[in-house]
Amino acid sequence: MQGIVLLGVFLRAVPFVREKGLSDDELFAAVGKALEKYFGRRGAKVVEANIAAVKRGFHEVREIDFARLATAVSA
16 A cells, blocks of 8 residues: 555645646546546455545655754754
């Protein structure tokens, strides 16, 4: 599932989602369609768990300010 979480992180980081003007609902509907195609034969719970993992990666990723971190470590 780590790869599925990284899909959410990727979708948050790349500019094409914003450039296309996709809402979160539109984005996750498209992702859900692809996951249904890939995981659908394993059942709805598997598809739902993967969609939830993508959403968590998308919403919970945080940018790290390495310059600030280096300053704090060297202090």
